Amino acid sequence: MIQVAVFGYGTVGSGVVQVIDDNNDLIAKRVGERLNVKYILDLRDFPGDKNQEKVVHDVNIILDDPEVEIICETMGGVKPAYQYTKSALEKGKSVCTSNKELVANHGPELIKIAEANKCNYMFEASVGGGIPIIRAMNTSLAAENIVKIIGILNGTTNYMLTKMAGEGTSYDEVLKKAQDLGYAERNPEADVEGYDACRKIAILASLMTGHYVKYEDVYTEGITAITPMDFEYAKKLGKSIKLLAIADDRDGKLTVMVAPFMIGANHQLNGVNDVFNAVYVTGNMLDDAMFYGRGAGKLPTASAVVADVIECARNIGRTLPCLWDEEVVRLADYKEVKRRFFVRVSREQRGAVLNQVGPIKEVAVCDEEFAFITPVMTEKAFDDKIKNLKGVLSVIRVEE
């Protein structure tokens, strides 16, 4: 019997307990031993909950119990999760987390502590919910030099953009709907401003390099400026608009960014809709691959946490390889990346556009304005070209 504790009995934490419970026989077969949730750490009590007897309020009861070998940290946030995780690892207890905030802030340090204490710090559920991308990067793609990752990493914004595309609703309306459905928080900033996706791509970019990509260094733009009119053009152009998180290694220069992009109909990411997430990976041998699934939600995320628990249970006393050291990666300037840009501009600016940008193919959905897609150029060159252009209504980067 392997004793497990769960830190935080919220959505994901209660999901973890449910997965371990419902799939217990099957997990026992796969581990070779049965898993048992011995404690649940939470500030609250849960009278009437079938696990109420397992709830404790003092973390030290768990940290001091030598029977507990694996901890699921599903509290979220940096404090006090960081201190709890560190203490657990220092005592040789493996920690499996869904906490992207903590992983993005302290990942390499915690991995190092785990290694020093012959246990594991695992974080499959921190990126892409149920999508098994972290373990794939550590194992299945270990023979690859990964040159590019494009992710749709935030379910809330992907739901919102899908609705805006399908129903022509405004940003504000669709945000309200997402909040009513519980997909978006009352304070939706972390999702809609791209902060959530930013932390996730920083984690993936770190694993891609083996070093530390700090999320603070990642250029991040949200979806708040996208309008129904942008979607009308996108439809006309056979494209969709997605919030993409991109880590792109061009000749050893790594750029990492989060922003809305237009993406072509034939790209696999085009069809990733609603709350689904996907990670599109390009390796130097593998070429393109994609991992698709539920990027959030109680049970899919919990399933990823428990998959980590199973790995830890199969490897008691042994640290699994996870190459992510504390050396900070200096990111290249994303303005040096070459791409196309979608531009909407008021009709009066036609002459100025031809003058600044050169011959373009116009697309219009109404009389007052038109749009065009630029040739391939660096973002710096693009900025130079349009800086004197008045009446620019919208600019969206194009991913091909």
Add this chain to the structure above:
Amino acid sequence: MIQVAVFGYGTVGSGVVQVIDDNNDLIAKRVGERLNVKYILDLRDFPGDKNQEKVVHDVNIILDDPEVEIICETMGGVKPAYQYTKSALEKGKSVCTSNKELVANHGPELIKIAEANKCNYMFEASVGGGIPIIRAMNTSLAAENIVKIIGILNGTTNYMLTKMAGEGTSYDEVLKKAQDLGYAERNPEADVEGYDACRKIAILASLMTGHYVKYEDVYTEGITAITPMDFEYAKKLGKSIKLLAIADDRDGKLTVMVAPFMIGANHQLNGVNDVFNAVYVTGNMLDDAMFYGRGAGKLPTASAVVADVIECARNIGRTLPCLWDEEVVRLADYKEVKRRFFVRVSREQRGAVLNQVGPIKEVAVCDEEFAFITPVMTEKAFDDKIKNLKGVLSVIRVEE
């Protein structure tokens, strides 16, 4: 330094040597030791090849060399690969293979031998080429009760069906084109009759159950009967036609089959085109996930073999869990599965159709015939309904 040998210097084998060569530094970092290809086993010589000195013709040179710890079996076929693999495993050498034929025929036995000799028999590359589905099933999805797998597992037929859909070409024309491009063999039977996909889904279904699904028990139908007219209807219905390999566990009754299916526009598998493959997995906690990538090809397949080599190198003297025992799974009758059916029938049969099947919604692309999609029913019930119907031009199952 970890010494590796490659059995078979064909497409995948030479790819393996190239991946180990080109990504050697990166792999060394990930393994903790450098990999070196010490021998290449092949009947042929390769004068002028930069690895010609490594080529040997006698397998015993490799089997008797205690330095060799890992073997890449990229020969294909059951004989002599089976004997070579067995001998290698019995000497404690791990074997990583791309040989689906051998895995489908002798997987559980070879896994058992590996376990008894504290080494590994790994076969990521045997299903889905570069798509990391095998390791996902053994690790990332270990907390899941997988209830359904739908795969597009054969690149050749997927290329052919994509071309037929896009260009309206006939089966014979598109087969010729695929042969000219090297996507299809001169004798295309293994691909177009579904035998290749059958072996692959038997492997995935085995891992799904932990027991042995024999490929001989899998109902298999190829794509040879699909016509351009079927695609005209598919287009009109907003569907596509794909060769699907399905393992479906309904209330503990497992059915496994390979056949062409019509699939809706919103299904993720609908957009899997050309030589790409994908595996769509449904788990009881995870819900739906999809793994997409190049299902064949020299370097993607070789990358998967080398990912296995890396896992073996990280686990010398230790067998990684792979639950697949020799107990043969009794498959349920696929005729008991409920689904819809697409039926094309000559116009004169309208009265008989209404009589046999009941009210239907007709779709027509020409005057001589029409098509309809049945309500949901078992295949047995469907067979009963149409057995007396004359003038049936085509029947294709529908996956929703």
